[in-house]
Amino acid sequence: MVEFYELWVVIVSLLVLKLCHWIYQWSNPKCSGKLPPGSMGFPIIGETFEFMKPHDALRFSTFLKERLLRHGPLFRTSLHGNKVIISTDNELNIKIAKTYRIPGFTKSITQLFGENNLFLQSKEFHNHVRNLTFQLLGSQSLKLRIIEDIDLLARKHMQEGARNGYLDVKETTSKILIECLSKKVMGEMEPEAAKELALCWRFFPSGWFRFTVNLPGTGVYRLMKARQRMMKILKETVMKKRASGEEFGEFFKTIFTENEGGKESIMNVEKAVDYIYTFFLIANETTPRILAATVKLISQNPQVMQELQREHAGILGSRTEKEAGLTWEDYKSMTFTHMVINESLRITTTVPTVLRLLDHDIQVGDYTIPEGWTFMGYPSVHFNPEKYDDPLEFNPWRWKGKDLGAIVSKNFTPFGAGLRLCVGADFAKLLMTMFIHHLCRYRFVFMIV
Numbered sequence: 001m002v003e004f005y006e007l008w009v010v011i012v013s014l015l016v017l018k019l020c021h022w023i024y025q026w027s028n029p030k031c032s033g034k035l036p037p038g039s040m041g042f043p044i045i046g047e048t049f050e051f052m053k054p055h056d057a058l059r060f061s062t063f064l065k066e067r068l069l070r071h072g073p074l075f076r077t078s079l080h081g082n083k084v085i086i087s088t089d090n091e092l093n094i095k096i097a098k099t100y101r102i103p104g105f106t107k108s109i110t111q112l113f114g115e116n117n118l119f120l121q122s123k124e125f126h127n128h129v130r131n132l133t134f135q136l137l138g139s140q141s142l143k144l145r146i147i148e149d150i151d152l153l154a155r156k157h158m159q160e161g162a163r164n165g166y167l168d169v170k171e172t173t174s175k176i177l178i179e180c181l182s183k184k185v186m187g188e189m190e191p192e193a194a195k196e197l198a199l200c201w202r203f204f205p206s207g208w209f210r211f212t213v214n215l216p217g218t219g220v221y222r223l224m225k226a227r228q229r230m231m232k233i234l235k236e237t238v239m240k241k242r243a244s245g246e247e248f249g250e251f252f253k254t255i256f257t258e259n260e261g262g263k264e265s266i267m268n269v270e271k272a273v274d275y276i277y278t279f280f281l282i283a284n285e286t287t288p289r290i291l292a293a294t295v296k297l298i299s300q301n302p303q304v305m306q307e308l309q310r311e312h313a314g315i316l317g318s319r320t321e322k323e324a325g326l327t328w329e330d331y332k333s334m335t336f337t338h339m340v341i342n343e344s345l346r347i348t349t350t351v352p353t354v355l356r357l358l359d360h361d362i363q364v365g366d367y368t369i370p371e372g373w374t375f376m377g378y379p380s381v382h383f384n385p386e387k388y389d390d391p392l393e394f395n396p397w398r399w400k401g402k403d404l405g406a407i408v409s410k411n412f413t414p415f416g417a418g419l420r421l422c423v424g425a426d427f428a429k430l431l432m433t434m435f436i437h438h439l440c441r442y443r444f445v446f447m448i449v
């Protein structure tokens, strides 16, 4: 009896010892040099719950602020089971963005994008899809075709909103995005399929990347279901069009003509559908939220509103045909609106814009960031008083005389930087500008419901 009891004591002691060792290892991860300061939180959970707490979109989270005070601009943590380095050092963020290519996504985010998504594959595939995207969403394409579609869609939705007496900025932006991108992708679709595709959009929860566990009842679960439905609709439409010889939208035309001339394409229907879905997912996560914040900021600043109304009334006033579509020259002439958008992008970027998985160690001063860690770079430079006077103030005039066409500079990185700089930046800016132009034709009051 005593022997049995002693055996149990030994087993339990060994287990406790093993557990303590594991906890010690969790808190003190292996590193060939000195790790940046910080805490790895509880085993497995890490500091995920503190990180996920909702925060004001115009301020950095309490999670970030507290740790910056405690550890400085570079610290370690653990989120969603990954070892993470958080940096607010702008130079380091840009260096990492230019040097490392692998996106720092958790397994569940990768699943949302599709395991075979070309944006997540080798350097060669990634370069190829980026080039392809620039053909489709680059300034030449925006100028020749997309501007007209966005103009018509923004006008249509704004008129509808005026008739209803209210307009949901986020929802309207989502609708404009999906209608514009679907047309570019598929060409004309059967009305039923187009309607169903648009409905899938509603299941895209905002902030999916902050909580990426796929459990029934969660936003990610609904998103995965919507993804399956969207993939099915897109695939069926492609197959039908192929069979009937009907014309594709520009995206698919470009993608599939790659096969011609003996050149082997890396695209097939599956990959093409994943590729298109990436735009739907990223575009919808970013643009509606930022545009809604921009409209809020405008409505809270009467001087800004006045100046915008003056600019857009001027553009409308200079026309002979009042309802004619906007031209690229009109778009380029909206200088104050571009200043408002830059200022809004600066002040609303309170989330990390450089996310990479490090595939080799990097030395930063005295510290070593080991291979296999995720790097999250926050653009705290947007709030640096040495770069921007009174940085918490929404002041579009600070952009006067600056290069308003640039989507990235050393002190401005809302669209990230380097090898994964956002490919939809110019498209997003065009959409935001058109929306504001049409909004300024109406009198409105902004309300949060």
Ligand code: HEM
Binding pocket: 097, 119, 130, 137, 278, 279, 280, 282, 283, 286, 287, 290, 352, 353, 354, 355, 414, 415, 416, 417, 418, 419, 420, 421, 422, 423, 424, 425, 427, 428
């Ligand atoms: C205001 C709106 C937007 C913001 C703030 C934004 C921001 C970003 C950021 C921060 C990145 C990551 C860059 C990096 O890791 O260095 C990114 C990547 C990306 N964005 Fe955007 N984005 C916006 C709109 C759009 C739109 C409308 C589309 C598509 C139509 C789009 C498509 C993409 C894609 C495909 C990538 C991945 C690029 C790659 O991995 O090579 N984005 N975006």
